[in-house]
Amino acid sequence: MSFGESPAKASMCCKEEVGGAPPTFAMYEALKDSCQNNATYFQPDDTENGQRLYQGFMTLIDHIDTVWPLVDHVRKVAPLYDLDAVSPGNGYRSFVSVVDSCVLHGLKLSRQVCTGRDTLLFRKGYFVREVESCGQLLASLGTCLHHLHTLLTWAPPGELFPSENHTPEELFATADTINQYCFYGRCLGFQFLPSMRGILKGISICMAGFSEAYYSHGNLISSVWTGGQYLLDPELRARRIVNISQSASVDFCKAFWFLAESEIMKRxxxxxxxxxxxxxxxxxxxxxxxxxxxxxxxxxxxxxxxxxxxxxxxxxxxxxxxxxxxxxxxxxxxxxxxxxxxxxxxxxxxxxxxxxxxxxxxxxxxxxxxxxxxxxxxxxxxxxxxxxxxxxxxxxxxxxxxxxxxxxxxxxxxxxxxxxxxxxxxxxxxx
Incomplete structure (x- = not known):
């Protein structure tokens, strides 16, 4: 079975079935098989990067085993929350699509490693970071799925809002803290098409660089310099973006957004x-x-x-x-x-x-x-x-x-x- 470039096609929720199972299940199984293949290949590799790749693929397999039954349950109950029969859309369906997109992203990465691992130009260090980032992403989505399962128990089937007095603080206390950094680093925009990922990457680099100049009262040159750092170091960019999202003021957001109102951008x-x-x-x-x-x-x-x-x-x-x-x-x-x-x-x-x-x-x-x-x-x-x-x-x-x-x-x-x-x-x- 082949998987196209579009996550939307790979994340059809509860509609088409192949052999009694939704087609996306085959994608999860394919990712496990591909990860196992790579893990077996790198297990005898006694170099640091070789062992990290082995551990990275084994960790991915563990996360798939954890996430699979969680997303399976949400996938099955998601249609209960549609507005009506002709409006197949709600937050639960959307999150299932996001998880499926992550699995598709991991599958493409694993197959890329499988194809190039025997070549002379294969970069172990690069793929170590990519595989580990993908594992962190899948783990964070698994944490979010635990939150969704809690929400499902707080309301009758088909009801989006809790029937009792529950608070967001109570929800977040029921599961581990979500790792936000993985969403803004190497896996930024994984749920979108490649053309959109480039745009998001550019915006995040500009925002991170602009924040340095804004809060240190720097100038355009310093903003360009720090922007170059964020281009080369996705982890550094992720830390900066998360910090901005948690502490940025409204004035900063307005200042960044109004860059699009400058005379140069207007032209x-x-x-x-x-x-x-x-x-x-x-x-x-x-x-x-x-x-x-x-x-x-x-x-x-x-x-x-x-x-x-x-x-x-x-x-x-x-x-x-x-x-x-x-x-x-x-x-x-x-x-x-x-x-x-x-x-x-x-x-x-x-x-x-x-x-x-x-x-x-x-x-x-x-x-x-x-x-x-x-x-x-x-x-x-x-x-x-x-x-x-x-x-x-x-x-x-x-x-x-x-x-x-x-x-x-x-x-x-x-x-x-x-x-x-x-x-x-x-x-x-x-x-």
């Missing part, structure tokens, strides 16, 4: 991304918006007033072509769909301009307009201001499809921070 989309014919900001005045429900009832949505009072709201419209309704010089008919986008930044930083690079590419590949909301940011505008503005902008969009160059027959909601539900038309959620 990047026009140089490196798809060319678009429409890229303009639309300002919505703070006036009530009336929308109709599926039942045909009129619903009036008032503009947000919480914390900072009535304010105009900016939206960014991006389209690869000028469509009827959005421009007097339109060259294309209205699109059938539109993407409603809420940028990332933890509701404290960034804007639609920060995310313009990939929005341009989306507009070109999907060939539909994209409407991105520049909601107000905390702490000046704390919760629920941003949420209310997003909902208000959404309702405004429902009444202004023509101006946005779309018929509104099929629109998609993309959000990097949250999830909004509506009952007016079908919405496709993308992550």
């Amino acid at each position: 990047v989309p026009s140089l490196m991304s798809s060319t678009v014919a429409v890229n303009r900001v639309i300002t919505i005045p703070p006036e009530p918006v009336t929308v109709s429900t599926l039942a045909g009832e009129a619903l009036t949505v008032s503009p947000p007033t919480v914390h900072i009072g009535l304010q105009s709201l900016n939206l960014r419209l991006i389209s690869v072509t000028k469509r009827t309704g959005m421009d007097s010089e339109a060259t294309a008919p209205p699109a059938d769909g539109i993407v409603f986008h809420c940028h990332g930044g933890g509701f404290v930083a960034q804007s639609s301009k920060s995310h313009e690079m990939y929005l341009r590419d989306w507009a070109a590949k999907l060939n539909v307009p994209i409407l991105s909301v520049d909601y107000s940011l905390a702490p000046q505008a704390p919760f629920p201001r941003a949420l209310e503005e997003v909902f208000y902008a959404y309702c405004w969009m429902l009444n202004n499809f023509k101006e946005l160059g779309t018929t509104g027959e099929d629109y998609r909601f993309h959000n990097l921070n949250m999830l909004l539900c509506n009952d007016r038309k079908k919405v496709y959620y993308a992550y």
Whole structure:
């Protein structure tokens, strides 16, 4: 049985079966067999790295034996927590997918060792660190699985929330401390496709290097120097990222995120991304918006007033072509769909301009307009201001499809921070 590059294909939960068992079980068995093969090979090797490789593969086998029954149980009960029969998704399914991705990562690594161990250029020291990191990762996921099993006992089957008064502190006291370092070192982004791993690695290196300069009041040169260290030493990078995640202030997060707002970064989309014919900001005045429900009832949505009072709201419209309704010089008919986008930044930083690079590419590949909301940011505008503005902008969009160059027959909601539900038309959620 061969395993493709996509973890999603290898982590199908409780659907396709081969010989009475989900196909992912074969992947777990294949990893054990491959690890045993490598362990047998390196056992007679009396060098330090040879023995560490032997111990590393034996440890991986032990972790697989521990994790396998735990993830098997979660895999079986995960469908009970779906919203409905046509929405096969919940946190339990997601975590099963993460564990399967880790096993797939370990299998590829073990087979890579198997293929190259007899070659002249085989680097034992490199693979020692890779195998040990993979073992630590699988062990940490096993700890998380113990937490999930505890959560399952705290609530009736199918109920996501505990039926009794339990606290997060009580949950974490039931299992060993999770090793966070393995998630940010050599195995960073193991659950994503290779193209995404490179992006995550770049972001983590930039964040670690920027934190050095930020907290020591350094400059760009020192940030580049320390960034080079984090590129060469994944373990050092992991320690720094974990330290930042545990102690970083909101001001640091905003300072890092707002790097994307610098003059240099603002020029990047026009140089490196798809060319678009429409890229303009639309300002919505703070006036009530009336929308109709599926039942045909009129619903009036008032503009947000919480914390900072009535304010105009900016939206960014991006389209690869000028469509009827959005421009007097339109060259294309209205699109059938539109993407409603809420940028990332933890509701404290960034804007639609920060995310313009990939929005341009989306507009070109999907060939539909994209409407991105520049909601107000905390702490000046704390919760629920941003949420209310997003909902208000959404309702405004429902009444202004023509101006946005779309018929509104099929629109998609993309959000990097949250999830909004509506009952007016079908919405496709993308992550």
